[in-house]
Amino acid sequence: MRSDIVKELKSVTAEGNIRTREDMGKHTTFRTGGCADVFVTPQSVTEAADIVRLLLAREAKYMVIGNGSNLLVSDNGYSGCIVCMGSAVGDITVSGNVITAGAGALLSKVANAAYESGLTGLEFASGIPGTLGGAVVMNAGAYGSEMKDVITSVTMLDADNGQTVIFTGEDMKFGYRTSIVKNHPLIVLEAQITLDEGNKEEIKERMDELARRRKEKQPLEFPSAGSTFKRPEGYFAGKLIEDAGLKGFSVGGAEVSEKHCGFVVNKGGATASDIIELIKKVRLTVNEKFGVLLEPEVVILGEDIDK
Ligand SMILES: Cc1cc2nc3c(=O)[nH]c(=O)nc-3n(C[C@H](O)[C@H](O)[C@H](O)COP(=O)(O)OP(=O)(O)OC[C@H]3O[C@@H](n4cnc5c(N)ncnc54)[C@H](O)[C@@H]3O)c2cc1C
Structure with missing residues (x-):
C-alpha cells in the first residue's frame, strides 16, 4: 500500500x-x-x-x-x-425500548444492555462473538432468531459516493446469513434495535441457558470462526460432514471438530492454508458423497476456494 x-x-x-x-x-x-x-x-x-x-x-x-x-x-x-x-466505535444508548449502538459494539455488550434495561428479544445474540456491524452484515442468528427480527434502522456510509444513508430493517434485505451489505459497497456505522419489555429474571435465565447449550455443543475451547459452512437447504452441514466420515479429519493444525463437525477449529499452529485446504477437502468429499456443495459462511480474504 x-x-x-x-x-x-x-x-x-x-x-x-x-x-x-x-x-x-x-x-x-x-x-x-x-x-x-x-x-x-x-x-x-x-x-x-x-x-x-x-x-x-x-x-x-x-x-x-x-x-x-x-x-x-x-x-x-x-x-x-x-x-x-x-469498542471505540461501540457506544450503546438505550431509550425506551430502542437501543442505538455503534458498529463496533460487541453483541454480548448490546445484549447485556438490553438485559439491564429489561428488554427482551436479543437474548439469542448474547453468545455470538461478533460486533453489531458484523452481525448486521451477516444477519447473524441463533436458536431460531436473527438480527432481521430486531434491527429497525441502520446508518451506513455509501462507499459509492461517501454519503451517509439510513436504511430501515426492510431496506437491509436480510436473508439467511446475508444482507444488502454483502452485495453493495456499504459500511455499517450504527444501528438501532427495537425490543419488547420483558422480565429481567427471565431474560437472564434465557441468556444463561443459551450459553450452557453453546458450551455443551460447540468447541469453544479452540479458535474457530463458528459454523464454517452455511446450512444447505434441507440438510445440516455438520451432519453431512460427519456422515461423510470427516469427523476429526485434519490438515496441519486445522481439524473438523470432533465435538461439532460444522466447526473447523485451529487445534494449534494452523495456518490459513491448512484451514483453506481442509475446507476444500470437506466440500469435495461432501459433494462427491451426497451431491451437496457446501457454501462457506466464513468470509475468506485473499483466496478463492472454488479454485
Ligand atoms: C465460537 C463462535 C460462535 C459463533 N456463533 C454464531 C452464531 O450462533 N450465529 C451466527 O450468525 N454467527 C456465529 N458466529 C460467527 C460470527 O460471530 C458472526 O458472523 C458475527 O456476526 C461476525 O461479526 P464480526 O464483527 O466478528 O464480523 P467480522 O468477522 O469482522 O466480519 C464479517 C464480515 O462483515 C463485514 N463487516 C464487519 N463489520 C462491518 C461494518 N461495520 N461495515 C461493513 N462491513 C462489515 C466484514 O467485511 C466481513 O465481510 C460464531 C463465531 C464463533 C467464533
Missing part, C-alpha cells in the same frame, strides 16, 4: 491508531492469517466515516471488519487497509 496513504491517514486519526504490517491472526478468532499492509482502528463513528472517505478518495484498497469472528485472512495477507470497528 502506498506510503502517502499512511501519511494522509494521520490527518484523520491519531498516529497510534495506525499500524503497518499488522498480524491479522491477532484480529481474527481463527487466530491465524497473514499481515494487513495497514490496520486502522477509528476512535469514533465520525472518524470511521472520515477514514473510509479518505480511502475512497485515494482509490485505496480497503476492507472494514469487526471482531474478525467470521473471517479468515490468507497467509499472504491483505495488501490494503483494514479498518477495524472496535
Whole structure:
C-alpha cells in the first residue's frame, strides 16, 4: 500500500491508531492469517466515516471488519487497509425500548444492555462473538432468531459516493446469513434495535441457558470462526460432514471438530492454508458423497476456494 496513504491517514486519526504490517491472526478468532499492509482502528463513528472517505478518495484498497469472528485472512495477507470497528466505535444508548449502538459494539455488550434495561428479544445474540456491524452484515442468528427480527434502522456510509444513508430493517434485505451489505459497497456505522419489555429474571435465565447449550455443543475451547459452512437447504452441514466420515479429519493444525463437525477449529499452529485446504477437502468429499456443495459462511480474504 502506498506510503502517502499512511501519511494522509494521520490527518484523520491519531498516529497510534495506525499500524503497518499488522498480524491479522491477532484480529481474527481463527487466530491465524497473514499481515494487513495497514490496520486502522477509528476512535469514533465520525472518524470511521472520515477514514473510509479518505480511502475512497485515494482509490485505496480497503476492507472494514469487526471482531474478525467470521473471517479468515490468507497467509499472504491483505495488501490494503483494514479498518477495524472496535469498542471505540461501540457506544450503546438505550431509550425506551430502542437501543442505538455503534458498529463496533460487541453483541454480548448490546445484549447485556438490553438485559439491564429489561428488554427482551436479543437474548439469542448474547453468545455470538461478533460486533453489531458484523452481525448486521451477516444477519447473524441463533436458536431460531436473527438480527432481521430486531434491527429497525441502520446508518451506513455509501462507499459509492461517501454519503451517509439510513436504511430501515426492510431496506437491509436480510436473508439467511446475508444482507444488502454483502452485495453493495456499504459500511455499517450504527444501528438501532427495537425490543419488547420483558422480565429481567427471565431474560437472564434465557441468556444463561443459551450459553450452557453453546458450551455443551460447540468447541469453544479452540479458535474457530463458528459454523464454517452455511446450512444447505434441507440438510445440516455438520451432519453431512460427519456422515461423510470427516469427523476429526485434519490438515496441519486445522481439524473438523470432533465435538461439532460444522466447526473447523485451529487445534494449534494452523495456518490459513491448512484451514483453506481442509475446507476444500470437506466440500469435495461432501459433494462427491451426497451431491451437496457446501457454501462457506466464513468470509475468506485473499483466496478463492472454488479454485
Ligand atoms: C465460537 C463462535 C460462535 C459463533 N456463533 C454464531 C452464531 O450462533 N450465529 C451466527 O450468525 N454467527 C456465529 N458466529 C460467527 C460470527 O460471530 C458472526 O458472523 C458475527 O456476526 C461476525 O461479526 P464480526 O464483527 O466478528 O464480523 P467480522 O468477522 O469482522 O466480519 C464479517 C464480515 O462483515 C463485514 N463487516 C464487519 N463489520 C462491518 C461494518 N461495520 N461495515 C461493513 N462491513 C462489515 C466484514 O467485511 C466481513 O465481510 C460464531 C463465531 C464463533 C467464533
